[in-house]
Amino acid sequence: MSDQIYLSPPHMGVLELQYVEQAFTSNWLAPVGPHLDRFEREVCTYVDQSAALALNSGTSALHLALKLADIRPGDYVLCSSLTFAASANPIVYQGGIPVFVDSEPESWNMSPDALRTACEMVLSLGHRPKAVVIVHLYGHSARMDELMRICEHYELIVIEDAAEALGTKYKGRSCGTMGRYGIYSFNGNKLITTTAGGMLVSADEGDIEKAKYWATQAKSPLPYYHHTEIGFNYRMSNVLAGIGRGQLAVIESRIQARRSIHQRYKHSLANIPGVQFINESRDERATNWLTVTLLDREVSGVTPEEMMAALAEDHIESRRVWKPLHMQPIYQDCLYVPHHREFSVSEKWFNEGICLPSGSNLSAEEQERVINRLYEQLQARSSAIHS
Ligand SMILES: Cc1ncc(COP(=O)(O)O)c(C=O)c1O
Known part of the structure; x- marks a missing residue:
């Protein structure tokens, strides 16, 4: 393991x-x-x-x-x-x-x-x-x-x-x-x-x-x-x-593999309260280079950092979503325009997002190990906040 x-x-x-x-x-x-x-x-x-x-x-x-x-x-x-x-x-x-x-x-x-x-x-x-x-x-x-x-x-x-x-x-x-x-x-x-x-x-x-x-x-x-x-x-x-x-020469098979990985994550986790994925729009064919999930802390009871630590215990690498550039010290003096005056989408995604293992060579068994670990954490945390 x-x-x-x-x-x-x-x-x-x-x-x-x-x-x-x-x-x-x-x-x-x-x-x-x-x-x-x-x-x-x-x-x-x-x-x-x-x-x-x-x-x-x-x-x-x-x-x-x-x-x-x-x-x-x-x-x-x-x-x-x-x-x-x-x-x-x-x-x-x-x-x-x-x-x-x-x-x-x-x-x-x-x-x-x-x-x-x-x-x-x-x-x-x-x-x-x-x-x-x-x-x-x-x-x-x-x-x-x-x-x-x-x-x-x-x-x-x-x-x-x-x-x-x-x-x-x-x-x-x-x-x-x-x-x-x-x-x-x-x-x-x-x-x-x-x-x-x-x-x-x-x-x-x-x-x-x-x-x-x-x-x-x-x-x-x-x-x-x-x-x-x-x-x-x-x-x-x-x-x-x-x-x-x-x-x-093999790019299309790599894309199909990443798309299937994304579907399996969604299928296994999307119904858990507080868990959300980026959806493919009707206008696109996404490659799902990385599958990203959003964890609403209030509902799921878990932050990206806590989830990453739990995955790391089981030797599973994950990453935070990009920290928006307007929040970076090097760019903090630059102009920034949010989606709405009171709602900065990129900040929310940064605070809630986690990138999951998505390589086209991830085996079904390995992905199951990731999903089980995610599932365990989400179940444990959500029962803790609802008990
Ligand atoms: C969105 C984005 N832009 C630019 C780059 C830079 O590409 P490279 O690492 O090949 O210089 C990367 C990734 O590495 C990226 O993710």
């Missing part, structure tokens, strides 16, 4: 090692090579987008998207608050000013009402908001139709942070392909991984070429080293792209 269960560990298939071996035998052990080109083309085909650039992280992909959006010092950029710090940090790399936007209660993603208010607030300060980073959290799509209408009205450049949502569809379209730029992460805990890595996608092939130039130290195409701009060392290696190709 003491085998560790991880939150979202890597899940390798059979092709990854073959592709890595190919890279070794052909000596393409550099940030250039056939796997890299093919991985980019295969991701384009998978998400139905024209151009892609494989990079060493999702964070560097976001940085290049913001640079393509010409974010300069003093520019205002709106950003989801309920997310990982990497969604907003590249705004600051560019000298931009982040304005944080709350979530709405259904998708947990950016609230259209709060986005509109945030745009008006920036305008009332005498500035034009320039871009927005819309995050698709935990494998669920934001409400893109409503958000895109607002973005068009305020002429915002849309960057989709789909780091957690490769494979998620909104009205049949892939998350990451509806804005001007989209990014994915292949970090070790993601749905598919290259150990570390990311991808920038866009319909604009010229922009992707420009990003490639910046990502490779901005070397001018001359027979000697010549630089007219500051560049970055952001490219993915051909070896890791080989891992990515192997992973992409």
